[in-house]
Structure formats: structure tokens, C-alpha cells
Amino acid sequence: MQDMGEALQLALALVLSGDPDLLEIVGLSLQVSLTATAVALLLGLPIGALLAITRFRGRDAVLVVVNALMGLPPVVVGLLVYLHLSRAGPLGFLGLLYTPTAMVIAQTILITPIVTALSRQVLEDLHAEYDEQFRSLCLSRIETIRALLWDGRYALLTVALAGFGRAVAEVGAVIVVGGNIDHLTRVMTTAIALETAKGDLALALGLGLILMAIALGVNAMVQAVRLTATRAAHA
Amino acid sequence: MREVAPDLRGATPALLPLRARGLTLEIGGKRLVDGIDLDLGGDGITVVLGPNGAGKSLLLRMLHGLIQPTAGEIHWGGHPLTTDVRRRQALVFQKPVLLRRSVAANLDFVLRGRDGSARRRALLDHVGLGGHAAQPARQLSGGEQQRLALARALATEPQVLFLDEPTASLDPASVLKIEEIVRGAAAHGARIILVSHDLGQARRLADEVVFLANGRLVEHGPAARFFDNPASGAARDYLAGRLVV
Numbered sequence: 021m022q023d024m025g026e027a028l029q030l031a032l033a034l035v036l037s038g039d040p041d042l043l044e045i046v047g048l049s050l051q052v053s054l055t056a057t058a059v060a061l062l063l064g065l066p067i068g069a070l071l072a073i074t075r076f077r078g079r080d081a082v083l084v085v086v087n088a089l090m091g092l093p094p095v096v097v098g099l100l101v102y103l104h105l106s107r108a109g110p111l112g113f114l115g116l117l118y119t120p121t122a123m124v125i126a127q128t129i130l131i132t133p134i135v136t137a138l139s140r141q142v143l144e145d146l147h148a149e150y151d152e153q154f155r156s157l158c159l160s161r162i163e164t165i166r167a168l169l170w171d172g173r174y175a176l177l178t179v180a181l182a183g184f185g186r187a188v189a190e191v192g193a194v195i196v197v198g199g200n201i202d203h204l205t206r207v208m209t210t211a212i213a214l215e216t217a218k219g220d221l222a223l224a225l226g227l228g229l230i231l232m233a234i235a236l237g238v239n240a241m242v243q244a245v246r247l248t249a250t251r252a253a254h255a
Numbered sequence: 256m257r258e259v260a261p262d263l264r265g266a267t268p269a270l271l272p273l274r275a276r277g278l279t280l281e282i283g284g285k286r287l288v289d290g291i292d293l294d295l296g297g298d299g300i301t302v303v304l305g306p307n308g309a310g311k312s313l314l315l316r317m318l319h320g321l322i323q324p325t326a327g328e329i330h331w332g333g334h335p336l337t338t339d340v341r342r343r344q345a346l347v348f349q350k351p352v353l354l355r356r357s358v359a360a361n362l363d364f365v366l367r368g369r370d371g372s373a374r375r376r377a378l379l380d381h382v383g384l385g386g387h388a389a390q391p392a393r394q395l396s397g398g399e400q401q402r403l404a405l406a407r408a409l410a411t412e413p414q415v416l417f418l419d420e421p422t423a424s425l426d427p428a429s430v431l432k433i434e435e436i437v438r439g440a441a442a443h444g445a446r447i448i449l450v451s452h453d454l455g456q457a458r459r460l461a462d463e464v465v466f467l468a469n470g471r472l473v474e475h476g477p478a479a480r481f482f483d484n485p486a487s488g489a490a491r492d493y494l495a496g497r498l499v500v
Contacts, residue, residue: 153352155321157365157411158342167364171355 030222031229042223046230049207052120052194053187056127060183063128064135065176069165071136072143086140089133094126098196101126105197118199123207126193131183138179143168146175174249181238188234270331270343270414271297271446273318278327280313280470288313288324289470299462300437300447302478304454306499309467311450312349315417318448319346331415345413349420351404358395358403359388365410374410382406382436398429405436409445416440418449422456434460454494458482466490468499 034042071082103109105117105125116122146168147154154164169176191209198205200214208227215224273295280288288310295301303311316322318329320336329336354361362375379385382402387395392403401421408416418437422430430453437460441447451457457464461478468489474481485491492499 150352150354152316152321152346152348156319156341156346158338167354 024221027221027225031225034222034226035229039226042226042230044203045206045208045211045227048120048205049188049209052123052207053127053184056124056131056187057180057184059124059128060132060135060187061180064132064183065139065169066165068136068139069143069168071140072168073147073161073164083137083140086133086137090137092130092133094130094190094192095196097129098126098193101129101193101197117197118201118205120198120205122197123194123205126197127187127190130190130193131187134186135179135183138182139172139176142172142175142179146172174245177245178242181242185235185238189231269297270334270340271295272332273415274330274333275318276328278314278317278324278329280310280317280322281325287470288317290327291467291470291472293465293472293475295446295448297446298441298444300441300449300460301463301465302457302461303448303450303465303467304452304457304493305467305473306493308469309499310470311467312419314467315346315419315448315450319344319417321346342411343413344415344417345408345411346417346419347401347404347408347421349423351400353392353395353400353403356392357388358384358390358392361392361403362407362410365407378406378410381409381439383432396429398425398432401425401429401433402436405433409436409440413445415446415448418447420450420452422451422453430456466493468493 071079071086101122102117104111105114105122106112107117116125147164150164150168150171154167159167189209191213194205194207195210195213198207198210200206200210206214208231212224212227212231215221215227273293275291275293278288278291278293279286291310291314293314303314305311313322317324320329320341331340334340354364356364358379359375362378366375375388376385379388382405384395384399384403384406387399392400395403405421416437421437422433425433434456437447437449447460449460451460457478461481463476464474464478464481465472466474466481466485466487466489473487473489474485476486481490482494485494489499
């Protein structure tokens with residue numbers, strides 16, 4: 021086992037040298053998490069918007085469930101997806117287990133409730149402000165949702181980035197359904213877990229540094245977007 | 256001016272006259288609007304006056320269909336208050352509700368491609384915002400925001416234009432500009448129903464006055480008669496600046 025200083029030096033060298041294995045792992049991580057975020061946005065934003073503007077019996081219960089689903093344990097999601105995609109499962113015929121697609125499915129299930137719940141809150145606040153004007157203009161439900169999504173775009177970008185942050189940092193679900201197979205389903209978090217277990221801290225730390233950099237980058241982007249929007253009086 | 260506010264006189268099917276009967280609104284067991292009967296003819300500017308809590312804004316919202324009355328009925332030109340009827344009305348709120356977009360995009364939102372940029376330009380010039388098209392709407396001053404809200408309402412070519420205290424807390428120049436726009440819209444056939452607390456404004460604009468107190472319609476008649484010779488004690492107290500009980 022290397023000491024911390026030595027491991028950190030090796031990690032930096034790995035990152036700076038552009039090690040192909042490292043780049044492959046980072047690339048797959050981004051590909052899986054960005055795809056899952058995009059699918060979660062496609063599903064979560066319209067549901068969030070609909071929950072924001074409609075009132076129906078049982079709405080409070082639905083909100084409680086959606087909010088509770090934000091805290092879904094990744095391992096449990098991984099297990100459920102595994103059960104469905106395994107050979108004996110209802111979707112086993114698709115042959116998706118231990119593929120990046122399975123990882124995308126698991127991450128999508130994890131972050132869709134986050135996108136739905138957060139966007140519902142953002143759009144409900146916006147709708148409270150616009151409601152009378154929109155009703156005065158006799159906008160249809162679709163027109164209302166479209167306008168809310170557009171006017172809430174900067175806040176919703178924060179929601180998207182929150183979803184992406186959750187996806188890219190998640191390990192429990194992707195390790196169960198992806199299997200952490202080298203050159204196929206190994207992503208940053210599963211590689212960190214594996215290399216740490218093996219005692220090879222250099223690669224683990226290198227990946228950890230990149231993951232931290234991505235987290236910092238995401239937060240910096242959120243901040244920049246908000247500042248730009250506020251300056252342009254669009255927020 | 257003609258291309259900004261098309262002449263709506265004789266527009267068919269006409270929304271006027273308005274006939275409201277027994278309009279009542281109860282919230283939490285409290286009667287906020289109490290059995291109002293109101294008939295409005297086809298032309299001019301009606302100013303709705305009354306002390307705070309008289310039910311002026313609630314009446315406006317009921318006539319436009321934003322609030323459902325607890326009891327009573329409303330007919331515009333013999334038609335019930337359907338979406339089709341409401342589409343030919345517009346309401347400008349006391350605090351303008353502007354989209355988080357540019358000035359031009361706020362107008363495009365309601366123009367929806369109708370007549371394109373020429374109409375947008377004409378509307379902005381008409382309300383004195385010609386040089387502000389690309390500016391974020393929320394960076395405009397209070398008076399400019401209200402003029403943009405008014406331009407957006409006019410863009411829908413309403414037969415009936417409701418205004419809910421549109422000049423509250425604006426400077427005198429902005430007030431006069433907005434009054435000029437409102438007068439112009441009325442001259443082109445839009446029926447104006449305006450809620451105001453500003454007696455000076457009511458004297459300048461009103462053809463007729465509807466006076467409310469405690470949720471009831473107390474007086475309704477020509478503006479000159481209301482200001483010179485109010486029939487009720489409540490209206491006399493209101494005009495004299497005394498508390499209306």
C-alpha cells in the first residue's frame with residue numbers, strides 16, 4: 021500500500037499524462053451520466069410541470085411519494101433493475117445486463133424523481149406569479165407548460181446539473197447492473213471502489229481528483245448561469 | 256395609430272352590452288361581493304371607484320372570468336362567459352406580470368406570428384418603448400413595464416379592456432402617458448373598465464362611474480353626475496375623503 025503523498029503524486033502524473041485507461045473510464049462515466057440526465061429531463065420536466073400547474077385529488081400524496089423517491093437507495097435501484105434485466109427477469113430477453121445501457125436505466129430511475137420534484141417546486145413558484153396573466157390570456161395547458169419551462173430555464177438548468185451530479189457520483193446502482201467490467205462498464209466510481217479494494221491508490225485518487233474537478237466544474241457552471249441570468253434580469 | 260389599435264366598433268359578434276345579475280362572492284363565510292347587478296353599454300370608459308375592500312378588483316376578475324362567483328350570472332352581448340368571449344377581453348394588472356424575456360418577446364408571446372414584427376414595432380412605438388425592444392422586460396422602469404403590459408393587452412385586440420389600478424405608484428408623467436394610451440384604445444372602440452383609487456384620474460377618464468362600498472353597488476351613472484351630485488351618502492363621504500362605513 022502506497023502512502024498518501026506518493027499516491028497523490030502518481031495520481032497527478034496519471035491525470036496529466038492522459039492515460040488511455042483513465043480517459044476511457046472518464047469518457048464512459050460522462051457518457052452514461054449525461055445520457056441518464058437527458059432521459060431523466062425528458063421524463064421529469066413534463067411531469068414536474070404538470071404537477072406544478074394541476075390540482076387533483078391525491079396530489080399531496082403524489083408529491084410525498086415523488087419527494088420520497090429523491091432519496092432512493094442506489095443499491096436497491098440497482099437490485100431492482102438487475103432483477104428485471106437478468107436472464108430470468110421479465111426484460112432478460114433484451115440482453116442488457118452488464119452493459120452501459122443498463123447503467124443508464126439505473127441512473128435514470130435514480131435521478132428522474134430528483135428532476136421531477138425539484139422542477140415541480142421551481143415551476144410551481146413561477147406559475148404562482150404567472151397564473152392570473154396566463155388565465156387571462158386563455159392559454160392552454162400545453163402553452164402554459166411550454167412558457168413555464170422556457171421562463172424557468174435557468175433555474176431548471178440548476179435542476180439538470182443537480183441530477184447530473186447525483187448520477188456521476190453514484191456507485192451502488194451501476195456496480196450492480198454494470199458489473200464494473202474493464203473496458204466495457206467500468207466508470208469512475210466503480211473503478212475507485214475497485215482500485216481502493218486492491219490497494220492501488222494512484223488510479224483511485226486520480227479518478228477521485230477528476231470526479232472532484234467535475235463536481236467543482238458543475239457548481240461553477242451553476243453559479244455562472246445564475247449570475248448571467250440575474251444580470252440579464254431573466255431569473 | 257390605426258394599425259396599432261384596429262377599429263373595433265361594430266366588431267361582430269359584439270361583447271356588449273354586459274349584463275350581470277346577482278353577482279356574489281363568498282370566501283370563508285364572508286360575503287366580499289354582495290348581489291351586484293350591473294349593465295354596461297357599448298362605448299366609453301367606465302371607472303370603478305370605491306374604498307379599499309369594496310370589491311372592485313374582485314368584480315373586475317369575476318367579469319373577466321378569473322374568479323368564479325358564488326352566485327349570479329354574467330352575459331356579454333347575450334353570451335355566457337365562455338373561453339371564446341374571454342379571448343376577446345384583456346386585463347392589465349396593477350403589478351404588471353412580465354415574462355422573463357425581452358420586451359419584444361413579451362409581445363411576440365401574444366402576437367403568435369400575427370402580422371409579425373411590423374405590428375410589434377408599431378405597438379412598441381405606440382406605447383413609447385420603440386427603442387427598448389431588445390431589453391429584458393424586467394429591467395424596465397415601473398411605468399415602462401406597465402406600458403409594455405398595456406401594449407401586450409392591446410396586441411390581443413380586445414373588445415373589452417379591463418385595467419386594475421394600472422397607474423398605482425407611478426409618477427405623474429407615466430400616469431398621463433398610460434391615460435393617453437387608454438383614451439386612444441377607447442377611441443378605437445375598445446370598451447374600457449378601469450378600477451382606480453385616483454379621483455383625478457377618474458375625473459379625467461370616466462364617461463361613467465360605478466361606485467362600490469362593502470361589496471355592494473351603491474351608484475352607477477354618468478361621471479359628471481357622480482362627481483357633481485352624488486346620490487348616496489357613501490359616495491359623498493368617499494369624494495370628501497371621509498371614511499366610508
